[in-house]
Amino acid sequence: MSEMSKIVRTLSNILFPFIMIFGLYVIAHGHLTPGGGFQGGAVVASGCIMLLVAYGSTWVFEKIKTSRLSVFESLGALGFIGTAFFGLVFGGWFFNNFLVRNGIIFNIVPKTGSTLANFNTAGVLPLMNFSVGVKVIAGLFVIVLVMGYASSLKEWKQ
Amino acid sequence: MSIRTIVAIVFFSILAVFFVFTALMLSFGEPKKTDMDDYIIMHTQNETGTNSGVTTIVFDYRGFDTLGEATILFAAVSGVIMIFRRVKK
Amino acid sequence: MIYNLPFIAVVAMILIGLYAVLFKRNLVKMVIGISIIESGVNLFLITLGYRWWGENGGVAPIFTSAPSEAVKNAPESMVLPVPQALTLTSIVIGVAVLALMLSLVMHLYKHYGTLDIIKIRRMNEE
Numbered sequence: 001m002s003e004m005s006k007i008v009r010t011l012s013n014i015l016f017p018f019i020m021i022f023g024l025y026v027i028a029h030g031h032l033t034p035g036g037g038f039q040g041g042a043v044v045a046s047g048c049i050m051l052l053v054a055y056g057s058t059w060v061f062e063k064i065k066t067s068r069l070s071v072f073e074s075l076g077a078l079g080f081i082g083t084a085f086f087g088l089v090f091g092g093w094f095f096n097n098f099l100v101r102n103g104i105i106f107n108i109v110p111k112t113g114s115t116l117a118n119f120n121t122a123g124v125l126p127l128m129n130f131s132v133g134v135k136v137i138a139g140l141f142v143i144v145l146v147m148g149y150a151s152s153l154k155e156w157k158q
Numbered sequence: 159m160s161i162r163t164i165v166a167i168v169f170f171s172i173l174a175v176f177f178v179f180t181a182l183m184l185s186f187g188e189p190k191k192t193d194m195d196d197y198i199i200m201h202t203q204n205e206t207g208t209n210s211g212v213t214t215i216v217f218d219y220r221g222f223d224t225l226g227e228a229t230i231l232f233a234a235v236s237g238v239i240m241i242f243r244r245v246k247k
Numbered sequence: 248m249i250y251n252l253p254f255i256a257v258v259a260m261i262l263i264g265l266y267a268v269l270f271k272r273n274l275v276k277m278v279i280g281i282s283i284i285e286s287g288v289n290l291f292l293i294t295l296g297y298r299w300w301g302e303n304g305g306v307a308p309i310f311t312s313a314p315s316e317a318v319k320n321a322p323e324s325m326v327l328p329v330p331q332a333l334t335l336t337s338i339v340i341g342v343a344v345l346a347l348m349l350s351l352v353m354h355l356y357k358h359y360g361t362l363d364i365i366k367i368r369r370m371n372e373e
Contacts, residue, residue, distance in 0.1 A: 036217075113310070139235045142238075143235060186250055211325075216332045224336070231339060
């Protein structure tokens, strides 16, 4: 499909950084507030799809090949399973939380009761949130890009 | 009125009677008391170190279901790409 | 009966989606009906786990700046967290099934030229 007018392109250029920052905030604070990997990934993917609609799918498909985006998705899946396997190496069982009390980064246990939010808590969970977020962003963007490009080829129009 | 329409009307009315009867019998706001949810709420901050009860269930107490869900996302994306491939001659 | 209002909304959504699948001829309207049924089932999962407490209702099971009245009598004042975690998985499965259904509808349109299921069946029987 072809691109839209100049007003639509300028406004989506202005709005895209705000949507991306809000989506990354929802992904990163998954262990303190409602949210997490899947929800934040859906927010960032909808921002990317807004850019795809404004600039036309024929131009975007020549700039970004789908083979580069599938590398992103595979990195996300490997990060998730690799973190689970490290739990098997350092502890005793699969999906062990090996960074909670005796780790390097996320190793503070909060006091019981209603506390303020501390980012340094909750062991393995922020790493898993990032991996799943990257996977969901790449997956949803590739689905819409392939469907939008394939419907504008000559053999699909009747 | 073909046979398809008559069968569809009968099926729809039987299911509607079942569903409306179920919706009037359930009580809103009083679930049965389980031990699993009380244990998870009381011991989340001690064992896992998170403040949020829902994220520990998704990634720590029941992380195996999240692994299956990531596999479903991967299978859906590869299925969509496979349908729209062009064979180059 | 007015207190059962979320369950009556769930039944209304499932029946509307079922009507769209059974009685319509266009393929895209059937896909929209399946998506409405999935939304109704997700709403049913969440309303199964709600707990009344006090005068304002239940509190979310999150301890970041929670009200101190709700933290003192801890397991009875908070909503059950397990159905909310399983609804997340159900939503993602709904998205995956919807993506595959729409690509198959596009493929059918390219092959037959129409989206009417009775005409597709007649073209297939020849």
